[in-house]
Amino acid sequence: MLLWRRAKEPAAGLWSLPGGGLGTTEDVQTSIRRQLAEKVDVQQLAHVEQLAVFSAPDRKPGPRVVATAFLGLVPAGNDPEVPSDTDWHRVDALPPTAFDHESIVLRARDRLRAKLSYTNLGFALAPPVFTISELREIYSAALGYRVSATNLQRVLARRGLLEPTGETAAPGPSGGRPAAQFGFAAHGMQITDPFAVLRPPQHRSG
Amino acid sequence: MLLWRRAKEPAAGLWSLPGGGLGTTEDVQTSIRRQLAEKVDVQQLAHVEQLAVFSAPDRKPGPRVVATAFLGLVPAGNDPEVPSDTDWHRVDALPPTAFDHESIVLRARDRLRAKLSYTNLGFALAPPVFTISELREIYSAALGYRVSATNLQRVLARRGLLEPTGETAAPGPSGGRPAAQFGFAAHGMQITDPFAVLRPPQHRSG
DNA sequence: CCGGGTTTTCGACTTTCAGTTGAAAACCTC
DNA sequence: GAGGTTTTCAACTGAAAGTCGAAAACCCGG
Numbered sequence: 001m002l003l004w005r006r007a008k009e010p011a012a013g014l015w016s017l018p019g020g021g022l023g024t025t026e027d028v029q030t031s032i033r034r035q036l037a038e039k040v041d042v043q044q045l046a047h048v049e050q051l052a053v054f055s056a057p058d059r060k061p062g063p064r065v066v067a068t069a070f071l072g073l074v075p076a077g078n079d080p081e082v083p084s085d086t087d088w089h090r091v092d093a094l095p096p097t098a099f100d101h102e103s104i105v106l107r108a109r110d111r112l113r114a115k116l117s118y119t120n121l122g123f124a125l126a127p128p129v130f131t132i133s134e135l136r137e138i139y140s141a142a143l144g145y146r147v148s149a150t151n152l153q154r155v156l157a158r159r160g161l162l163e164p165t166g167e168t169a170a171p172g173p174s175g176g177r178p179a180a181q182f183g184f185a186a187h188g189m190q191i192t193d194p195f196a197v198l199r200p201p202q203h204r205s206g
Numbered sequence: 207m208l209l210w211r212r213a214k215e216p217a218a219g220l221w222s223l224p225g226g227g228l229g230t231t232e233d234v235q236t237s238i239r240r241q242l243a244e245k246v247d248v249q250q251l252a253h254v255e256q257l258a259v260f261s262a263p264d265r266k267p268g269p270r271v272v273a274t275a276f277l278g279l280v281p282a283g284n285d286p287e288v289p290s291d292t293d294w295h296r297v298d299a300l301p302p303t304a305f306d307h308e309s310i311v312l313r314a315r316d317r318l319r320a321k322l323s324y325t326n327l328g329f330a331l332a333p334p335v336f337t338i339s340e341l342r343e344i345y346s347a348a349l350g351y352r353v354s355a356t357n358l359q360r361v362l363a364r365r366g367l368l369e370p371t372g373e374t375a376a377p378g379p380s381g382g383r384p385a386a387q388f389g390f391a392a393h394g395m396q397i398t399d400p401f402a403v404l405r406p407p408q409h410r411s412g
Numbered sequence: 413c414c415g416g417g418t419t420t421t422c423g424a425c426t427t428t429c430a431g432t433t434g435a436a437a438a439c440c441t442c
Numbered sequence: 443g444a445g446g447t448t449t450t451c452a453a454c455t456g457a458a459a460g461t462c463g464a465a466a467a468c469c470c471g472g
Contacts (some may be wrong), residue, residue: 024270027261050258053274055233064230068259068274118324133449150451151431158429168438175440176448251449339420357460364458374442374467382419 001094001105010061011098015089017105019067022087025031028068036072040080047124051108060099064095071108073124076138079134092144113143120161123184133181161185207300207311210292216267217304219324221295223311225273230243232275243279246286253279253330257314274398277314279330282344298350319349326367329390337375367391 003015010159020035022028029048036042051069059065070114074080089095089108094102115121116139125138135156136149156162168178209221226241228234233280234256239248257275265271295301298314300308321327322345329346337392341362342355362368369391374384 022261023274025263027263028259028272029261052256053234053259053276054229055232055235057233064235067230068261131449149449150433155430155452168415171439171448173440174447175438176446177438177450179449337420354460355420356462359421361459377419377468379469380418381467382417383421383467385420 001091002082002086003087003095003097003101004039004083007085007097013096014098015095015101016098017069017101018086029070032068032070032072038083039086040074040082042076045072047071047076047121051104051111054100054104056100067104069104069108073112073121075127076125076134077127078206080139105129116142117181118157121154121158123161126184129165129167129183132179133179135182160187175204207295207297208292209287209295209301209303209307210245210289212304213291214220218300220304221307222304223275223302223307224292235276238274238278244289245292246288250280250284250286252281257310257317260306260310262306267311272409273310274309275314277317279327281317281333282331282340283333305412318405322348326362326365328362330365332390334388335371335373335379335389337387339385366393 002018004018006012006014006016018039019032020034022031023034026034027057028050033042033045033048036045042095049071051071053066053068055066059067079088091105094105097105112121122139125142126135130138132149133155136147136152139152140146153162161183161184165181165183167181169181171178208224210224212218212220212222224241224245228237229240234241235254239251239254242248242251253288255277257277259272259274261272263270266271285294297311300311303311316328324406328341328345331348333343337345337357338355342353342358345358346352359368367390368388371387371389373387377384
């Protein structure tokens with residue numbers, strides 16, 4: 001999570017999600033991209049989607065503020081420079097946060113985990129080129145449990161999302177077979193339909 | 207879709223989604239239930255969830271309005287009484303609608319279809335007691351394609367969602383075997399986790 | 413009340429795809 | 443070159459969806 005430390009009241013010293021007021025001539029998506037641009041290079045955002053509206057009247061002190069929260073994803077390995085009051089934090093080790101921001105973060109985490117399961121959103125977390133082991137680490141970190149590299153490769157390959165680059169990565173210091181490198185196929189860079197449980201009838205071939 | 211006909215400008219004569227301004231002491235969920243209560247018996251709502259924020263600056267004439275849209279579901283067969291300016295409409299045959307309300311409806315339809323596939327949201331569309339044929343009709347209407355009654359029954363039964371009542375429905379005028387009646391199991395009345403594609407490792411039994 | 417038509421139910425087969433395993437491949441260091 | 447390490451891949455297993463067809467249980471008309 002990208003968080004910044006509040007210098008002034010309210011909630012001075014606590015960590016806060018980037019954001020701000022909605023301009024009169026922009027929609028919420030434009031607005032959050034504008035706000036984010038002050039903290040990080042927006043070009044690195046691989047995915048942005050609405051998360052939810054948080055509107056409890058007492059969610060923060062002072063005048064009533066209704067927040068539209070977004071989920072934005074940056075590929076792993078990207079370590080963008082951020083201002084001095086801003087820093088990256090592990091979702092499983094959050095610092096003390098302001099207002100209801102922790103619940104927003106947890107909601108975002110759950111959304112990501114769910115979407116990783118039933119869409120191909122994984123491309124937004126992966127760098128342009130990766131090995132299956134690296135991708136396994138990314139998926140495992142995001143989901144919170146270790147996934148099988150063999151199975152991950154086959155599931156993604158079957159959907160035509162993996163494209164081998166032909167190159168191999170250098171082995172680690174302890175040796176091992178060099179890993180083949182992959183990228184996500186271009187047509188995999190947008191979210192596919194969720195995996196339907198009840199599909200349209202598909203007439204048997206043969 | 208529950209729509210009401212606008213009597214006055216703007217967009218007089220066009221059909222509009224129920225809704226209204228957010229009170230200073232309520233959150234958006236409370237607000238939409240309050241607004242809906244003016245049109246329909248809110249007790250019949252089997253499911254309510256946030257859909258999305260619609261915030262284009264020019265989405266409607268006059269002062270700028272940011273809308274938080276909700277998806278609410280009423281079980282089939284329910285035909286609640288509504289005020290004289292209000293009526294139900296088929297989503298695949300919408301009348302002329304005001305502002306961006308048609309795109310909101312279509313977004314809601316897509317959300318419902320997706321969630322029907324990867325959750326057990328179907329319970330919110332079904333009446334308390336139903337036959338498999340009736341449930342098939344409901345699913346088919348919502349999804350836009352005909353599903354197999356045999357398969358639907360087995361998929362839901364395998365998840366423990368179907369509970370036979372022991373009763374049978376009266377056959378139609380042309381005869382046929384009387385259909386067994388079912389209800390949704392109590393623990394199926396909340397949305398289950400989506401069906402994970404990459405699951406945690408599950409050690410083999412045996 | 414019996415036979416034909418209709419609808420539902422259910423078991424069995426097929427297909428698809430995810431989970432698992434183990435062996436071979438390809439590298440490292442000593 | 444031997445031994446250790448990591449990746450890759452083919453094959454097996456298992457679970458669940460898609461399909462099919464027969465049997466069950468009703469209607470109606472003669």
